[in-house]
Amino acid sequence: MPRPRVFFDIAVGDAAPQRVIFELYNDLVPKTAENFRALATGEKGLSQISQVPLYYKARPPLIPRSDTRRTPHTRSQGSIIHRSIKGFMVQGGDFTKRNGSGGESIYGSPFPDEDLSQPIDAEALLVMANKGPNTNGSQWFITLRDCPHLNGKHVVFGRAIRGFEHIIAIGEVETDDKDRPLQPVAVVNCGELVRKQPEAARKTSASPERSVSPVEDEKAKKRSKRKHDQEDDEGERKQKKHKKKKHSTKHKQGQEEQEGRPTRGAAQETEEEYDARLEREEKERLEDARKHHLADLKRKYERDAKPSTGGIVYKGRGEMRFRDF
Secondary structure, eight states: OOEEEEEEEEEESSSSOOOEEEOOTTTTTTHHHHHHHHHHHHTBBBBTTOOBOOOOOOOOOOOOTTTTOOOOOSSSSBBBBBETTTTTTEEOOOOOSSSSSSOBBTTTBBBOOOOOOOOSSSSSSSOOOOSSSBOSSSSSEEEOOOOOTTTTSSSSSEEEEEEEEEOOOHTTTOOOOOSSBSSEEEEEEEEOOOOOOOOOOOOOOOOOOOOOHHHHOOOOOHHHHHHHHHHHHHHHHHHHHHHHHHHHHHHHHHHHHTTTTOOOOOOOOOOHHHHHHHHHHHHHHHHHHHHHHHHHHHHHHHHHHHOOTTTOOSSGGGGGGGGGO
């Protein structure tokens, strides 16, 4: 069974969000991988402990409309990148306090380490952050290089398989003396990527067997005799019906192919097709965002470029409005 894949759309400041896709090691550390996957989908709902959604995605803050003292850091709540060290790692996952001191797992209390044998020996690894042994919550970090000094202390539960260049760019963001980015870096959207499945064929359930009474057996014999007497006609009807059914099946398959629906013999989406579809959808999303951005710039330019007439509005057509009678 393929490993689950989760995406993060991460925005730096007011720039357009960039997508990063992670593959989770649910076959090696199922409990840790499930914790991250569920927090990315938000499917667990509201926490019974902190009373906030168990969700990495940023959400609008509960600020009264009369309060106009909003800063970039209070525009949204949820998960942010609260720590970034160039050439080492970027860290996030604190959706409760948003400063690196909070976070919560889907299991309520911190859960124990599953497997510490996986080495942290490469970039793009997705690793659990903790405060010591068996204190896993919701915080994670992504490596920007190999970190052998962390081996045996943190659980590796996935890796970035697409968009890692955006993580590198986040590592370049200017920070303060506590490694906190000076620009807001937020997870504005996240979720799970699910493989497309072919349409399931309709299953007909067979009726359960039952015992046959003597009366029913006698009726069956009579029906069999009548059927034998009409054998020639029945055979001819069956031939016509078979030809009609064969023609109808071909026509139906042709319609399914024209409409883009998979036929009954369609195979499940392969790994290569899945990756190609993800890449195609990502390009379409980026192109759509670019078009929207260009449209906004065009509207702004047209608004700013309107000539000023000093408050005078001329009416009429051509030189007629200047003619002196």
